[in-house]
Amino acid sequence: SAVISQKPSRDICQRGTSLTIQCQVDSQVTMMFWYRQQPGQSLTLIATANQGSEATYESGFVIDKFPISRPNLTFSTLTVSNMSPEDSSIYLCSVNRGVPEAFFGQGTRLTVV
Amino acid sequence: RKEVEQDPGPFNVPEGATVAFNCTYSNSASQSFFWYRQDCRKEPKLLMSVYSSGNEDGRFTAQLNRASQYISLLIRDSKLSDSATYLCVALSYQKVTFGTGTKLQVIP
Numbered sequence: 161s162a163v164i165s166q167k168p169s170r171d172i173c174q175r176g177t178s179l180t181i182q183c184q185v186d187s188q189v190t191m192m193f194w195y196r197q198q199p200g201q202s203l204t205l206i207a208t209a210n211q212g213s214e215a216t217y218e219s220g221f222v223i224d225k226f227p228i229s230r231p232n233l234t235f236s237t238l239t240v241s242n243m244s245p246e247d248s249s250i251y252l253c254s255v256n257r258g259v260p261e262a263f264f265g266q267g268t269r270l271t272v273v
Numbered sequence: 274r275k276e277v278e279q280d281p282g283p284f285n286v287p288e289g290a291t292v293a294f295n296c297t298y299s300n301s302a303s304q305s306f307f308w309y310r311q312d313c314r315k316e317p318k319l320l321m322s323v324y325s326s327g328n329e330d331g332r333f334t335a336q337l338n339r340a341s342q343y344i345s346l347l348i349r350d351s352k353l354s355d356s357a358t359y360l361c362v363a364l365s366y367q368k369v370t371f372g373t374g375t376k377l378q379v380i381p
């Protein structure tokens with residue numbers, strides 16, 4: 161299994177500000193994934209973060225809004241920029257270490273007011 | 274059409290009942306399939322993998338039908354602790370796609 165530490169676990173932010181979410185894995189992984197889960201919805205992949213290269217964003221998500229860093233094989237950050245109430249959601253990081261099972265961080269519950 | 278589709282429910286069943294969830298997927302290139310469980314305000318956790326030959330784990334049985342592109346999950350003798358949202362997941366080329374989830378509420 162993989163142990164993933166994600167923080168903050170929750171935050172309430174003012175619109176127009178930015179929040180950076182951190183994800184630390186207990187071992188090296190090639191790819192890390194960032195998901196968003198809006199209220200009552202399933203998980204939507206935002207982007208895939210590879211170490212040493214730019215993140216790959218899914219349709220509907222752009223780097224200016226969700227910049228991602230991946231400085232090493234155990235750590236990644238996702239920033240939600242210029243937030244609006246529509247960004248209120250749960251954000252989750254995930255890894256799958258060469259096996260199909262996906263492991264998730266505990267999630268960051270973001271409320272934008 | 275969503276890549277992975279599930280009936281969102283909720284399924285309200287009495288304790289001890291048997292309940293079945295189905296899930297369909299549209300990407301024929303999907304390689305692996307899973308059921309995840311997500312409790313309220315928690316992250317998803319793997320419940321079980323799904324194989325064409327069927328996979329049973331205690332009260333849970335998962336089945337894959339590649340020809341029809343659907344996956345099922347059967348829960349026997351439902352417990353109150355089974356109340357959660359069950360997410361159907363398809364994996365292709367390391368991309369994980371989640372269904373919208375089916376909510377189960379087991380009633381005393």
